[in-house]
Amino acid sequence: MNISGATDAIHDVAESTFASLVLAGSGPIVVEFMSYGCSHCRTLEPVIEHVAEELTSRETFFRVNVGMEGELADRYGVTGTPTLVMFRDAREVGRVVGPRPDASSLTLALTQPFER
Amino acid sequence: MSDAQIASPGRRILLFDGDCAVCRTIARWVTRSSAPQPGRSTLIVRPIGHDPEALHALNLSLDIWDAYATIHLVMPDGSMKLGGEAVAEVLRNLPGTRWFAWLFAVRVFGHRPFQAVLDLGYLVLADVRPLLGCESCGSKNPYVTKAKALVDFFTAPRTSGGHHSRRSS
Numbered sequence: 559m560n561i562s563g564a565t566d567a568i569h570d571v572a573e574s575t576f577a578s579l580v581l582a583g584s585g586p587i588v589v590e591f592m593s594y595g596c597s598h599c600r601t602l603e604p605v606i607e608h609v610a611e612e613l614t615s616r617e618t619f620f621r622v623n624v625g626m627e628g629e630l631a632d633r634y635g636v637t638g639t640p641t642l643v644m645f646r647d648a649r650e651v652g653r654v655v656g657p658r659p660d661a662s663s664l665t666l667a668l669t670q671p672f673e674r
Numbered sequence: 675m676s677d678a679q680i681a682s683p684g685r686r687i688l689l690f691d692g693d694c695a696v697c698r699t700i701a702r703w704v705t706r707s708s709a710p711q712p713g714r715s716t717l718i719v720r721p722i723g724h725d726p727e728a729l730h731a732l733n734l735s736l737d738i739w740d741a742y743a744t745i746h747l748v749m750p751d752g753s754m755k756l757g758g759e760a761v762a763e764v765l766r767n768l769p770g771t772r773w774f775a776w777l778f779a780v781r782v783f784g785h786r787p788f789q790a791v792l793d794l795g796y797l798v799l800a801d802v803r804p805l806l807g808c809e810s811c812g813s814k815n816p817y818v819t820k821a822k823a824l825v826d827f828f829t830a831p832r833t834s835g836g837h838h839s840r841r842s843s
Contacts, residue, residue, distance in 0.1 A: 595691055595810050596810070596838030600743065
């Protein structure tokens with residue numbers, strides 16, 4: 559099921575599907591580690607949905623609910639939410655923690671790591 | 675919690691933020707306060723949790739983001755009371771507080787002054803939770819943010835900023 563309120567531009571991913579969807583995925587991939595109890599995640603939610611829709615042809619977006627996927631969050635060293643981790647070819651190429659809820663700066667933060 | 679418990683007729687379900695130390699303390703108090711009436715308690719106290727589907731199972735119109743933003747009380751008929759209204763309903767259902775909780779329904783010239791005070795009290799408490807020890811609560815009010823930064827400065831060193839620590843308080 560898609561997380562409440564999420565658009566089709568952001569897909570849910572869990573421990574059981576992380577390897578096949580993210581690590582074996584092709585092209586630039588952004589994974590948002592979020593939690594529902596986090597007020598900043600709520601503020602960021604519409605912004606990241608907008609950015610994901612804008613970038614959907616270039617990047618694939620996934621969302622991890624850390625409340626349900628604590629081990630996955632631990633494995634990637636996520637100590638706070640929201641944390642956005644950028645992957646390419648199964649490797650982490652960038653990370654943003656607690657980004658400002660601003661579409662242009664978020665777009666920049668989520669595209670720059672893939673341009674290096 | 676079993677489905678039988680959830681479906682118990684006449685019982686209200688109080689949802690609280692299990693990651694918030696202040697909310698946990700209040701939830702424990704509510705649970706203890708309703709304990710003197712074993713088997714007759716009209717309240718079920720449970721954390722919101724992290725699964726949107728589990729909340730939908732309680733009530734289809736329950737949105738998990740909203741549940742974290744404002745206190746929710748699911749009524750036996752499926753309706754919901756929020757914020758100060760939820761607090762008043764909880765107080766009406768506790769043996770130790772129901773003697774004064776009738777005040778919240780008192781109308782004066784079409785207004786409910788005691789309920790208005792309770793609503794305001796709830797809003798203030800919800801906002802200052804970060805100052806009372808809740809590490810998972812955020813606040814949009816600058817005065818709370820500044821006060822929290824000040825408290826953090828004088829207490830244990832820890833990172834702060836626009837994100838939510840995964841540490842439970």
